[in-house]
Amino acid sequence: MAGVAAAALLASGTAAGAEGTGEGAVPGPDLAIPDGRPMTGVQPGDVLRVPVKVTNKGDRPAAGVRVAIQASSGLEFVTRYEACTYTPLPRGYEYADCFFPDALAPGATFRLPRPLRMAVAPDAYAERVDTSVAPGGDAEDADTGDNFSTVEVAAENTADFRVRRAELTGAAGQAVPLDLVTRNRGPATIANLGSGEPVALVDFRVPPGTSATAVPRRCAAMTRDGRPLPDQRTGAPRYWCRTPARVPAGARVVFPFELTVERSLPEAAGRVRVRPADGGAAFPFDPVPGNDAAKVVVRGAGPGAVA
Structure with missing residues (x-):
């Protein structure tokens, strides 16, 4: 079920990223994650640090932070967190479905307990890491248009x-x-x-x-x-x-x-x-x-x- 929940969270982030405008936001927590920057010149065997930074831009605290991370088949999780459930999926993908319970106040920023490190597999070529975030509890995010980020990873391979x-x-x-x-x-x-x-x-x-x-x-x-x-x-x-x-x-x-x-x-x-x-x-x-x-x-x- 953890993989299904992570998939749903990522899917909602994808849809929101396509349709959200940021206009007409309602009161509440508003979690935002920056756009991912492409990584180029990567070699198989490298270990990458993938930034995950979440800011509450809303006017209410978030009752914890949900983070879903999907890695394509050419990337392997090196860092694993106790707060996450990891689920392998077809085609070599892997989901991490995470919940960090500490409240995130308006204007505050959340980072993972340790940097997210990923190993570049021998068969890597055009890879990606998709990350989606959402507030914990029953609160809805005030603007879901900035809840999703993709980091594209270009490995030098043949x-x-x-x-x-x-x-x-x-x-x-x-x-x-x-x-x-x-x-x-x-x-x-x-x-x-x-x-x-x-x-x-x-x-x-x-x-x-x-x-x-x-x-x-x-x-x-x-x-x-x-x-x-x-x-x-x-x-x-x-x-x-x-x-x-x-x-x-x-x-x-x-x-x-x-x-x-x-x-x-x-x-x-x-x-x-x-x-x-x-x-x-x-x-x-x-x-x-x-x-x-x-x-x-x-x-x-x-x-x-x-x-």
Whole structure:
């Protein structure tokens, strides 16, 4: 339940940060946390000090301070407080749900009992620490627009995304399975934590003489020159397949197609490439761009193959 409570507190802080204006504040405690400053040039293995400072800007005391801290998967809590309950969550996240009971008078400032220290994990890349605060007791915060803060942490790390060459054999009229596989060889985990957008696109050009007759859900039909075909699912000459928003180090992302051989050729070659989902030419984190593309080869089977 502690993780659920922390999640609710963070969610309320996120919504308030998007909508709060600070106008029309009612009497009561008004806890505020400063905007987070990005941390750059961070190395895996570093230990960071993340500032947490809460000021009561209202005209009533707060009956204690609730603090919820969420760390992304590339950051690990080093400092742990007795006043906090820690809950691991999927995707490597961790919540700290804390309550500090001392009253916070108007104009007074609260800091954690010891500086919040976080270790940068070996797979860190684009990380974040989200902090949300609220008054204790039954009081509502007079202005929730400044109850949430994010510290973005940019670690200097790399991730080698690669695709695997595929070779298939099929006679005319035969349907053959094709798994398009891209792998993050690490060491960094790559994730779009804020936007939730795909980390990468797998761009598949269908081999000539074949037709895609089964297409994965996360793949969209395209023309040869990359224009969408929204009303078409199968039989397109090209597909763009979206990876998840988080691809851990060592993970494989598989897109299972089925190709039907319409015209058996001795060898027909298509192409698969993993590339940035935002349209960029290359991944800024990838040290080996030469393995981002590979052939998809379909060889004809039997005497029906046409040279």
